[in-house]
Amino acid sequence: MARATRQTTDEIFDLRLNRSAPDLWPMLDTLYGQHPEYDSFRQALLKALRTSWDARPADLKHLDLKRDLEPDWFQRPDMAGYVFYIDRFAGTLKGILEKLDYLEDLGVTYVHLMPCLKPRPGDSDGGYSVMDYRAINPAYGTMEDFEEVATALRARGISLCIDLVLNHTAKEHAWAKKARKGDATYQDYYLMFDDPTVPQQYEQTLVEVFPDNAPGNFTHYPDFGKWVWTTFNEHQWDLNWANPQVFLEIVEIMLYLANRGVDVVRLDAVAFMWKRMGTRCQSEPEVHMILQALRACSRIAAPAVIHLEEAIVAPAEMLPYLGRGIHDGREGNLAYHNSLMVQFWSALATRDTALMTHVLATHFPERLNNATYATYIRCHDDIGWAVTDEDAAALHLSGPAHRAYLSDLYEGGFPGSFASGALFQVNEATGDKRISGSFASLAGLEKANGAEAVEMAVQRILLGHTLIAGFGGMPLIYMGDELAMLNDRSYLDQPDHAHDSRWIHRPKMDWSVAATRDQGDSPAARVFRGTRHILARRKAVPALHGALPVRVVSLGVPGLFAVRREAHTGVLLGLYNFTERWLDLPEATARAQGITQMHDALSDAPVAADGGVIALPPYARVWLT
Numbered sequence: 116m117a118r119a120t121r122q123t124t125d126e127i128f129d130l131r132l133n134r135s136a137p138d139l140w141p142m143l144d145t146l147y148g149q150h151p152e153y154d155s156f157r158q159a160l161l162k163a164l165r166t167s168w169d170a171r172p173a174d175l176k177h178l179d180l181k182r183d184l185e186p187d188w189f190q191r192p193d194m195a196g197y198v199f200y201i202d203r204f205a206g207t208l209k210g211i212l213e214k215l216d217y218l219e220d221l222g223v224t225y226v227h228l229m230p231c232l233k234p235r236p237g238d239s240d241g242g243y244s245v246m247d248y249r250a251i252n253p254a255y256g257t258m259e260d261f262e263e264v265a266t267a268l269r270a271r272g273i274s275l276c277i278d279l280v281l282n283h284t285a286k287e288h289a290w291a292k293k294a295r296k297g298d299a300t301y302q303d304y305y306l307m308f309d310d311p312t313v314p315q316q317y318e319q320t321l322v323e324v325f326p327d328n329a330p331g332n333f334t335h336y337p338d339f340g341k342w343v344w345t346t347f348n349e350h351q352w353d354l355n356w357a358n359p360q361v362f363l364e365i366v367e368i369m370l371y372l373a374n375r376g377v378d379v380v381r382l383d384a385v386a387f388m389w390k391r392m393g394t395r396c397q398s399e400p401e402v403h404m405i406l407q408a409l410r411a412c413s414r415i416a417a418p419a420v421i422h423l424e425e426a427i428v429a430p431a432e433m434l435p436y437l438g439r440g441i442h443d444g445r446e447g448n449l450a451y452h453n454s455l456m457v458q459f460w461s462a463l464a465t466r467d468t469a470l471m472t473h474v475l476a477t478h479f480p481e482r483l484n485n486a487t488y489a490t491y492i493r494c495h496d497d498i499g500w501a502v503t504d505e506d507a508a509a510l511h512l513s514g515p516a517h518r519a520y521l522s523d524l525y526e527g528g529f530p531g532s533f534a535s536g537a538l539f540q541v542n543e544a545t546g547d548k549r550i551s552g553s554f555a556s557l558a559g560l561e562k563a564n565g566a567e568a569v570e571m572a573v574q575r576i577l578l579g580h581t582l583i584a585g586f587g588g589m590p591l592i593y594m595g596d597e598l599a600m601l602n603d604r605s606y607l608d609q610p611d612h613a614h615d616s617r618w619i620h621r622p623k624m625d626w627s628v629a630a631t632r633d634q635g636d637s638p639a640a641r642v643f644r645g646t647r648h649i650l651a652r653r654k655a656v657p658a659l660h661g662a663l664p665v666r667v668v669s670l671g672v673p674g675l676f677a678v679r680r681e682a683h684t685g686v687l688l689g690l691y692n693f694t695e696r697w698l699d700l701p702e703a704t705a706r707a708q709g710i711t712q713m714h715d716a717l718s719d720a721p722v723a724a725d726g727g728v729i730a731l732p733p734y735a736r737v738w739l740t
Contacts (some may be wrong), residue, residue, distance in 0.1 A: 124176070128168045129414045138445045139411035142404040147359040156359040160412075163363060167370035168416045175374065178419040180270075189379075189421055189448060189589065190487045190661030191272075193654040196225035196276075198494065199253045200242075203623045208256035208264050217629060221597060221643070222650035225589065226268060227381065228462055229278040229495060230355065231255055235285035235350055238611050240724065242655040243278070243383060244351050246285040248368040257319055258375065265376025266323075275378035277370060278422060282387045283351040284693055286343075287533045290364075291352050297341050298678055299739070304361055304392065305352050306344035311335070318394055326542050328614050346396075347463045348385050356388045356405060366412045373417035375466070379449070380413070380425040382406070383594055385436065398432045407446045421448035423489060429501060430454055430478035437486040437487035444484035452488040454478070455586060457501050459492055459579055460557070461517075462693040464524050468676040470510050471652060471693075477506075478669040487661030488588030492579040493557075494594055496548040497617055499526070500734040522548035533559035533572070535602060553620040554579065557601040571695055573599070573638050574734035577645045578691060581717065581736035583651045586678055587665035592646065593620075599642040649717070656716045658687035670704050675731070684738055686710060692735040700729040705739060714740045 141162075147153050156740040171179075181189055186395045197218060205209065208231075218226065230242025233250040242252065251261050260717045265275050284291055293301035297499040308314055314333040321332045324347050333343045338726060344353040355359050368379055395430035413420045434455065438446040458471035500521050504514030523529040526548075536552030558579070560570035576599055582589040606618030632643040653659055658680040666679040674694040680687040686709035690696050702724035704711075713722045715740040722729060731737065 124168075128165060128415070131418060132164070133148055135414045137413040139408050139415075142408040142411075143359075143362075144407070146357075146401060146404050147362070150291070150359055153359065156363060160363055160366065163370070164412060164416045165369050167252040167367070167374060167721045171374050171417060174269075175376070175419060177336055179417065181398070182419045185662070186485070187211075187662055190560075192656055192659040194224050194274075194490070194589045194661075195222055195584070195593065195650045195653065196227060196589055197223040198227040198229065198591055199311070199624070200495070200621060201228040201231055201252075204594050205624070207254075208260040210559050211264050215267060215271060215273075218273065221592075221647055222654070223592075224272055225274045225379070225591075227379070227591070230278045230280075232260070232278070235287045237411075238348075238350070238353050240348055240351060240613075241617070243280050244285040244348065245280050246287040247289070247300070263374050265723075269376065269378075270347050274378035274400070275376060276381050276385050276501045277372065277377055278381045279365075279372065280383040281365065282352070282384035283347065283353045285351050286350050288352075295336070297339065298359075302341070303358050303383065304355055304364075305457055306355050307341040308333075308343075309341065311342055313343075317390070317392060317396070320395060322395060323542075325540060332724065344390070347384070352564075353387070353390075356401070357390075362405065362408070366409065369413065370416050371407065373413065373420045377420060379421055379423050381425060382409070382447075383425050385424050385429055385468060386426045386432075388506060392581075398426070398428060398435070398562065403435055403442050403446060407442050410446055410448075414518060423447065423449040425451065425452075427451060427453045427496070427501075429503065430474070434479070437483055437488075444486070446484050446486075446738040449489045449589065451488070451494075452588060453501060454494055455488070455490055455583070455595055456494075457498065459582060460498065460525065461502065461598040462499075462676065463520060463558075463575060464478075464521055464675055466673055466694040468691075468693050470506065470512070472667055473509055473671050474502075474506050476669075479665070479667075480663040482662070482668055488586075489591050490583035490586050490588040491593065493554040493584055493593045493620065494591070495593065495617065495621060496549050499547070499549045519548065520545065522550055525550045525552065527562065533562060533568070534561075534593070535561040537619050546619055551616040551619050551624070553602050554593070555642075556602040556620075557636075561601045569726075570731065573641055573645075576642050577649070578693070578734045578736050580646045582676075582689075583689055584649050585659060585661070585680075585687075585717075585736075585738055589682065590650075590653075595622055596626060597646045598625065598632065598639045600625060600628075652717050652719065652738075655719075656687065657684050658682035658716075658740075659693055668708065670700060670706075672698055672700055677708075681709075685717060688739040690731060690735070690737040690739055692731045692733065693732045697733065698735075699730045700731060702727045702729055710739050712740045716740050 232245045233247040234242045235244045235246045241441050286542045290304045291472045324700045329348045335343050349441050386397045389399040390396045426436045438448045462468045462471045500518040507514035513555040524532045525534045527535045537558045539549040539551045541548050558575040563569040602619045603622035606612040628639045667675045670677045676691040678689040715722050
């Protein structure tokens, strides 16, 4: 029996290897085929895949089979995500176990633990400067604690996502320490130069990610005589992905984490992985070859695992991370819909959805293959106003002026602004001014003076949560946004955080407020109950499946944003009023989009059309069927 079981598992591995071989080897042949150690690399990779499969726990192999049979599991309407820093949410990994009822009550089926692998001491870029990929941040617990949390989440039907930083490691990583001591093998794991000539040539076309506190893209280390590529921070050394050994190391790490119970690997900073002289060194073709090959490795040795690729870039550059051309259906399963987030805030600011409609209808396909969007209104990061000059001009706007207006309004200084935020990484040379702030504070709750202003802020928040739940993809709620938590300026008193305004929207969870979420009519309670209702209704609406077409349509009503979804159950028309005033939509316009029942799937109630007009209150949201 043991022999038969072993034979069966070997056969399953071989079948999956054969299935994914066309996605794997052509990519690696192109990337590394000319490398002198390519043949030995291939053999080592095969061994690593089989070893990881052999070590995979039985319950995870069962999940592999289940998800092979249900490949759309992550696109289904019952998927809804929640994102948090462990220490800010629960203190430790063990603390999360005590908060599972809260997550279930909200309706969460996906949890993203913000960076939890062992970071360097001190400033670690919020945990993205990792010194050990196989260990948990000791402040949070141990790998055993992590596995306990993963098991408990899985028992409740909640998928687990964690970060795997691909572009760089901390300079304290074991590889970096060996490189610093002169080990040539490990120096080749990074991008190091003996003099500044080549770095200076690269710098001519590179952009600075953190110009305020980490200018330039290279750091000189006199102690070992090298210039090291450091795109993000001095303590984050860029990996040399032209070295196949780096690919092999990352595969082994990725599958190690998969075998600890990770369902979704969030691949961080992927756009920067491949370097080419004379370019921005972002989103080069080889990046997509690497990511397709990594995806193939997961499908061979841990097919229950999917990939979320973090690339906050313009639509034309972002969509390939979900698979385009030869990579269609073979690369990332999830990618952040940054444009939806930016356009939400832009439309709120202008009370006009024309630019939002233009951008989302023009630049995004109606359907994705084996992939969907991660939709969000806020996250742990800043907001960069990704509105191109070309898109602005199409609406007779000035791109620079519009971007400056958004920054000024959401910082709170623009006359009549409802928002309260903070500037992040102001670049005087380009005029770029990014914004930090919590959802509630940016939506007006912090500055609200009087019941009417509070009401408008609450409605803006619920509008956003409804939009990401109904647009198409998997909605992600950032910790505290379901309770309308405000900006936390105490970060200014902490030396490790004071230079980084993003900590303003990374408050500690207020569990005293969470405990009263079902009591009274405070903004926190109303937003929580409203968000819980939105996610519950989403699960009941088949037309919100992520594989169905997303058609952004213009209905001729200024301030109204509309999204048409089509399913075997019929058409669903998402309607979103981005203004503080009532809007009128002709019933005939809605019926021309295929609406027959005049029923709101969000409130689960009929929709009246008095005098042939559907009246939409301020910040209304309707899922019309």
